[in-house]
Amino acid sequence: MPHYTEALHAIDNDDEIKQIKKVNNSIGKYNNKDIYKNTGQYGVYYTHNKTNYRIPPFISENKIDFELVKNYIIYKNEMKQKYSNKSTSQSLESD
Numbered sequence: 001m002p003h004y005t006e007a008l009h010a011i012d013n014d015d016e017i018k019q020i021k022k023v024n025n026s027i028g029k030y031n032n033k034d035i036y037k038n039t040g041q042y043g044v045y046y047t048h049n050k051t052n053y054r055i056p057p058f059i060s061e062n063k064i065d066f067e068l069v070k071n072y073i074i075y076k077n078e079m080k081q082k083y084s085n086k087s088t089s090q091s092l093e094s095d
Helices: 004-024 066-094
Strands: 024-030 035-042 043-048 050-055
Touching: 024 066, 035 066, 043 066, 050 066
Parallel strands: none
Antiparallel strands: 024 035, 035 043, 043 050
């Protein structure tokens, strides 16, 4: 049975590993914020500015690079802005 201090040391090591992984999975910067590559339950996804982006599965993993991810983030943000403004203007017109 491990001693109490050994268990605490193992917990500290896990935290250190998480910090190291977080630093090492950055693929580049966009708007002065890092883009991180992560692997989750449903596969690979990218995080930028606390928002997760999943690249469509029809794009092979070896084709994904920083430029593709950056352009995908820009595209998703533009579409989000375009359609969120459109839905609010439509609701105002219907009133």
